[in-house]
Amino acid sequence: MAMKSKGVKIAILSGKGGTGKTLVSVNLASIAEKSVYIDCDVEEPNGHLFFKPEKVREEIISVKIPVINESLCNGCRKCVEFCKFNALAFIKNKPYVFEEVCHSCGGCMLLCPEKAIGEQEKPIGKVQEGVSGNVSVHTGIMNTGEASGIPIIKNLLNESILDKELPVFVDCPPGSACIVMESIKDADYCILVAEPTVFGVHNLSMVYDLVRLFKKPHGVVLNKCLDGENPAETFCMENNIPILGRIPFDNELGTLNSDAKIAARESKRYKALFSSLLETVMKEVRHETTVNPQR
C-alpha cells in the first residue's frame, strides 16, 4: 500500500484567534526539509511577515460582477426579483448593481430575457508566491472593505500548487464558519491549536466538532502552557483527543514571535521542540493514512 507522507496536506486551525496558528504553521514549515506554506487567513495574513519571502510573484484575484447595458434593458425587473442577495434594484427607470452584496452567482445574466446583462471582473484581493529558504510561501490578501475572501482561498488551494510531492501546511482563518471549512476541505490532517483559557476551550470544542463533521483526523497542540491546571488539556483528556505537543509560555518565544522572527530558525531549543512536534504529526498522519487509505 502506498504510504502518503510526502504530498500530505496539514491544516492548522483553532477557532479562537491569537492562539498560535501562525506560530505553529510557520515553524513546522520551516523545520520540514522542503515544504509549502499557505496562508488562508486572507483577512489578516501574517505568515509572510515571518517568512519575508523573496522573488514574490503576484496575481490579482477577481470576482465577476454584473454590468447592465441600459440601452438593452426594458425594465422587466426579472433580475431584481431573482437576486436573493438584493444586489440589484430598478430605481427611477434605471437598473442598479450593488457590487458589495453581489455573490457573483451569474443568475441575473442567465435570466435576462433581453440579454442586457454582462459581467466584468472586480478585483477583491491578491495571491502572492515567494521563497523563504526551504519554504515556498503562498499568501492570500483580501482588499480591505471586501466581505468575503473565499474566492482567494479557492485560488490558493488550487490543485496545481498542491500536486507537488512536498508537505503542505495550511494556516487557516480563525472561527468555524464557511471560510474555515473551505480551508480544511482537502486537508489530510488537522492540527488544532489551543490556549489554556476557558475562551480557548470553548472555541476548541467548536473546531473539534468541525473536524469531526468533516471526518478529518486530528490532534491538538497546547500553546502558551503555564504551570497549573490547563482547561484545554482537560478537554483533550475527556474527549480522547491526541495531544501532539506542548509549547510553553515563555518570554524568549514571545519576543521572537512578536518581532515576527521564526523561532525554529533562531533558537536551538525551539528548533528541537518543533522538530519533535513535526515528527509526532507525521507519525499520526502516516498512521491515519494507512488506517483510512481512501484519503
Place this chain on the structure above:
Amino acid sequence: MKQLLILSGKGGTGKTTIASAFIKLSVAKAYADCDVDAPNLHLIMAQNSEPERTDYFGMPKAEIDVDKCIECGLCKENCRFDAISDENGFKVDSFACEGCGVCEAVCPADAVSLKPAVAGELMLYADNNKVFSTAQLKMGSGTSGKLVTEVKKQMKTAASADTKLAIIDGSPGIGCPVIASLSGVNMVLIVAEPSISGISDMERIIKTAETFRTKIGVCINKHDTNSANTEKIEEFCKEKGLPFTGRIPFDPEAVKAINNGQTIVDVDCPSGSAVKEVFNSTMKLLFKESDGAET
C-alpha cells in the same frame, strides 16, 4: 444610545477581556457579542436567567427532488459554487450552497427548490434591567454578517429607552461580520497587540473602519511584551491623528480571573487598574460632541 464597538483585526488581542471589563465599569444596560462565529462573552458575563432563544435562518439551501430530476446536468453546469455533485444522482452540498437560486431557475423539470435552513441561534438574556444579545452561528455556515446584524437589532429592540451606552464585542478579521458590526456604531475601540503581526492587522482594521467614517480610538494590550512595537503603535496613532486611549500590561492574573469567570476589574490586578484608565479616556472620546476638535 451610544454604541461602542471593540475590534482588533487580529484575534486573541483581548477584545472580550476588555469588553467585559468595560461592561462592569460602565454598568452598561445593553451589550452584545458580535463574534457569532466564536462567541465568548457569555462565558464571563454570568447570567441569572435562561436566555430567550430564536432560530436564525440564513440563506435558503437548494434541494433536488430525485424523482423529478431528469439528470440533464444544467444545475451543476450553472452553479458557480461547485455545490452540486453527480455521483449517484444529482445532489446539493448544503455547505457549499449559497442559496442563489440559479439551479432552481435553470432546472427544466422543476426538480429543484429552495428550502429554509437554520444557520444559527440567537440568544437574548434580559434580567435586572439589562439586555445581553448574543448568537452562535452553526458550524460551517456562511452569512455571518446577516446574523451579526440580527444580534445588534435584537439588542436595540430589547434595550430600554433610557439606555445611554451599549458595548459591543466584535469579531476578528476585516470581512463580512466585521463590516456588519461596524454599521451604525458611534465609535470603534481597537485593541492592538505590540507584535509585527498585530501592527499589520491593526492597520488593516483601521483602513476598514475608516471607510465607515466611524470615530476610532486605539489602546494596546500586553504592552510590556514588546516595548519597541508598543512605541511603533503609539507613533503610528500620532501620525494618523488617531486618539490613543491607553496601555494595558500583560498580566497572568488576567488569565486566572477569566478562567474563574470573572472580569479583570472584579479582582485587584495590574491589568484591571490599567483598563480603568483606558475606559475613562474611551468614554470621554465616545461622549465628546462630534462637532468638536476631533474633526
